[in-house]
Amino acid sequence: MDIDPRRLRILHEVSRRGGVMKAATALHLTPSAVSQQLAQLEREVGMALIDRSQRRATLTPAGRVLAAYAERIEEQLAEARQELNRFAERLAGPVTIAAFPTVIRHLVVPAMRTLGETHPRITPIVHELYGQPALQELRLGGVDLMVTERDMSQPAPTLPSMSRHALFDDEYHIVSPPAWSPTPTSVDDLVGLPWVAGLPDQACGQALERLAQLHGFVPKRVHVIEEFPPTLALVGAGYGVAIVPSLALLDVAPGEIVVTGIGGVGSRRIEAVTRVGRTKSGEPDPMQGVVIEALRDSAAQISKLLDR
Secondary structure, three states, X not given: OOOOHHHHHHHHHHHHHOOHHHHHHHHXXXXXXXXXXXXXXXXXXXXXXXXXXXXXOEEOHHHHHHHHHHHHHHHHHHHHHHHHHHHOOOOOEEEEEEEOHHHHHHHHHHHHHHHHHHOOOEEEEEEEOOOHHHHHHHHHOOOOEEEEEEEOOOOOOOOOOEEEEEEEEEEEEEEEOOOOOOOOOOHHHHOOOEEEEOOOOOHHHXXXXXXXXXXXXXXXXXXEOOXXXXXXXXXXXOOOEEEEEHXXXXXXOOOOOEEOOOOOOOXXXXXXXXXXXXXXXXXXXXXXXXXXXXXXXHHHHHHHHHHO
C-alpha cells in the first residue's frame, strides 16, 4: 500500500473542516480537485474513506482512522519545520497573519517592510479576518498569527494552547463634527447627543458602554458602524460624536473632524495571538517571533509619532 502524503493532507482538511467545500477553500483548490484527490487516495488504500450517501460528504470509520494519522503527520512536520528553523542561519517561509483594517494599515504593512529588509526570505501573507472567524482559522492552522483588540475593561479570554503577545495600547479619543459649536469639553456635554457607535462586541462599542456606565448616562446610539472610515465620515458630516482610537485618527485629514479634549476614555489593547509550540511552552516558533518583533517595532514608531 503506497499512500501519497499530499493526499493525506487533503483528507486531514476535510476531516477538521467538516466537508469538501470548506477544505477546498482552505487549500485554495476547487472542490472537484479535492474530490479527485480523495478518490485517488481511496484507490491507493483500497477502501472507502468518504461516505457519499448523504447530502454532505463525511468520513467513513476507515477515513476517520486515516485522518487521525494524517493529523499526527501534520503535527510532526510542523515540529520538524520549527526545529530546522532554529538551525537555519536565515529564517524562510510564509507566515500568515489575520488582522483588521487599522492594524493592517498602520502595524502590519510597516512590519512587512521591516521584514523585507531584515528577513527577506520570510513571506508575510495577510488575511483581513478578526474575531471568532480569525480564532477558528488560528486553531485550524489556516493562519499562523492573529492580531486582536479588546477594551481595557475586558479581561483577556482564556485561549487554551495559545499565547498572547502585547503589541500596542491604543488610546481612545472622543471626536465631534467641526461644524458643531461649541465643541464638547466634558462628558456632561455628551449627554443627549447622537452617537456614531461601534458594535457592542468590538472594543470601541465596549468603551462607550463603559464610559456611559461610569458617568451614569444612556448614550443615544443613532448609528452603529463597524469600520472607522465610515464612522469618521458620519462624524465629519455632523451626524454624531464617536469614540475612536489613535490609529484611526492617523488617516484623517486636518479639519475633517474635531478631537475633543475629553479625557478618561481609556484605551484598547492590541495583541498578537499564536498557537503554543510543543518545544517551548508559551513561545511562538522562530518565524512567528520575528514577525511579532516587527509588529512591535511598528507600534513603537507609531507611539513616537503620536507623542510629537
